[in-house]
Amino acid sequence: MARDEKLLTAAQIGQYRELGYIAAIDGLLPSEAHAARARLERHESTLGHPLGPGQRSRSHYLFTWVDDIMRDPRILDAVEDLIGPNILCWGSIFWIKEARSASYVGWHQDLQYWGLDTSDLVNVWVALSSASEQAGCMSVLPGTHHEQFEHVETYDEDSLLTRGQELTIDIGERTPKAMPLAPGQFSIHNGRLAHGSSPNASDDRRIGLSLQYIPTSARQTLVEWDTAALVRGVDEFHHFEHGLSPEADLHPDAVAFHARAVEALRELIYAGAERQTDPSV
Ligand SMILES: O=C(O)CCC(=O)C(=O)O
Known part of the structure; x- marks a missing residue:
């Protein structure tokens, strides 16, 4: 049943419809964000290197603490206000820029190559x-x-996007809006909104987790099989196989399902393009 009260204000919902974004919403507590970061960094120290492309996508199938963030009611209440009560999470991606690194994200529109x-x-x-x-x-x-x-x-090696995608529009004629966030806060943008980011000039890593939510009625058009997690409500459409929460971090069943989920992503990201590396987005 739908909730009576919305988390977002009418002004925020209006801004999302008109301008495509809402910034700086209080979500996790700072202590919860620090705890999640600590879980990530503990895993990275076991690996001996930062999270690589294979594990940075659809990580909610691998790690319980990512699954928990994906299902957090403080986030889902906001999503429900925008797309209704029956919600799938199609993807999750870690966006990590090391301290004082050249990594950047060129201006792009996600929905152009996700097949949804x-x-x-x-x-x-x-x-x-x-x-x-x-x-x-x-x-x-x-x-x-x-x-x-x-x-x-562009396949630029400093771009965090798989193919180094870049919009060809003249950005000089537009007015970008920066969305700074404190640990635990979140922003929302529509999957068709142009967005990007500059290198990290700070002395700390910049770590974000993005989560892509869609209504259960959405379909995948680029590949035969795809998966999404049912995070709220009911799915009367069954266009995606539901991925389940991992029993434990890196549980063997979770690792096997994640491998299938990432292979589907790889297929759709590289549809019609030369395959170069593991996919992120
Ligand atoms: O983390 C960034 O700077 C870019 C993130 C992004 O492209 C996305 O969330 O779709």
Whole structure:
């Protein structure tokens, strides 16, 4: 049953519809964000290196603490206000820029290459460290979710995007809006909104977890099989196989399912393109 009260204000919902984004919503407590970061970094120290492309996508199938964030009612209440009560989470992605690194994200529109037939993709970006302007927080081009632009693929090695995608529009004519976030806060942007971010000039890592939520009615058009987690309500459509919560971090069943989920992502991200590395987005 739908909730009576909304988490977002009417002004925030209006801004999302008109401009495509809402910034700096209080989500996790700072202590919860620090705890999640600690879990991530403990795993990275076991690996001996930062989280790689294979594990940075759809990590909610691998780690219980990512699954918990994905299902957090403070986030889902906001998503429900935008797309209704029956919600799938299609993906999760870690966006990590090391301290004083050149990594950046070129301007892009996600829904152009994810194969999803919906305009209702709500992308939630949760800060697990400080995502200040100095640290290269995300910026958006307000209102661009009503338009569709051309991308080029640069394969630039500092781009965090799989194909180094970049919009070909003249950004000089637009006014980007930066979305700085404190640890635990989240922003929301529509899957068609143009967004990107600059290198991290701060002395700390900039760590974000993005979560892609869609209504259960959405379909995948690029690959035969795809998965999504049912995080709220009921799914009367069954267009996606439901991925389950991991029993424990890196449980063998979770690792096997994650491998299938990432292979589907790899297939759709590289549909029609030369395959170069593991996919992220
Ligand atoms: O983390 C960033 O700077 C970019 C994130 C992004 O492209 C996304 O969440 O879709």
